[in-house]
Amino acid sequence: MKQRKKRPKKGEPQRVTRAVTHIRLLESNPGKLATLDALTEVFLPLCQQYITLFCTDEPPDSFHAPCFQTGLSERWHRVAIQQAAGIAKSWRTNRATAYQNYLDALEEYNEQKAGGQLLEETKEPIWKAWDVPTLSQICIQGNRNVIKLEAANTSCFDYWLKISTLNKGSPLLVPVKLADYHKQTLKEKKINTSVTLNKRDGAWWLTLSYDELVRVKTTPDGPVIGIDVGIANFITTSDGKQYGTFNGKLRERQKRDREKRRRKARLRKCLEKKGVEKLPSTSSATGQRLTRHVRQEINRAVNLCYAQHAGCQFAYEQLSVATMRHKARSMNAYMRASNLGHIPRQIEWNSAKRGVQATKVKSAYSSQECHRCFYVDRKNRPNQQTFCCKVCGHTTHADLNASQNIATRLHDAQLRACTNRSEIKALLTRRHEQWKKELRVAVVDPPVQLGLWASSETSTDVGEG
């Protein structure tokens, strides 16, 4: 079962759309679904034309006036426009996010370069132009104007799917039989009128969906738990709990898989030289299994975290490619971004289905900033796990320090107002200066020697306030 959520207004019940997938379309007599294939051959190229239009010359618009020739009915034409607008819209959003991430990465790169902190292996980020998406899979997102789901008055199957075709007035009637677990899921649910048809491996599949209203259980002033996302610990919360890890078994499996793929690649090269035509594939089934397994582990970790923090609201990082890269340095390339990105997605989904508020906050410098004195420095991290402030000596687990920074950023209006990394850096620097000033007031004459004080254990609580 796949899930999707719609963005709610704060405080209102959230509408969560749940999809029921893998309903196979039956072919009551052979060749019946060929009409659907014929329709697809006209539908997909038209949809593609609008995708290209909406990704290049015009903004995505489901109500755009028809502007391409087609043999499809007006209703089908509209469905093609709507589907194309949806695809183009998410493509544009993803591209904009990627571009912003690129700018962030560039800024971070230049910062390190200026500070002489650039590691030898760090390359300057480059922006590659995005290609317009092409429809590679057969997928139709129909509404009730073109595909109708009707209850069947027979015991042999559950619904009729009435699909209008290229021939006006002769709709295609396809019986739909639900499996027991489909029936269980859909029991007493109102099925949405929009349905999706997919063709995979020569078979047609139907996806139904229904909406669920989830009451928001958290209040804006509820206790805030900050979440830091990582590899060593998938999740570290600001109250010092950790959930899931990529280390240990998963890392071992990943190493073995990488070795296997290297051997395969060498074999391929060798066979290629010898002129062998049929080469073994380089794609790895174990790699895909491993990715699935990592995601299951992530889901388990996020679930547990939510279960153990009833009544709390969450703040989590807006992960950029740059921060992901930083966090995943020790991971194999193909495991990196996709899996780390799965954690915030699961956080979002868990929030939606449980009615718990979770808010993204800016993550810039959250791992370098001292939670006590606001001092920002890469050197505050002597190693991956440890945070040790160069100024005030505050020492803790690096992920815990980051998650505590993330928690306080939720209600931090000044930081929210910052539009880029350098503004955030400037704000944190001002706060650190302020902290030093207050410290001077707190500890009267003689003036505090920050350098000396940093190594003294007895006075570490002076700055707290």
Ligand SMILES: [Zn+2]
């Ligand atoms: Zn500090």
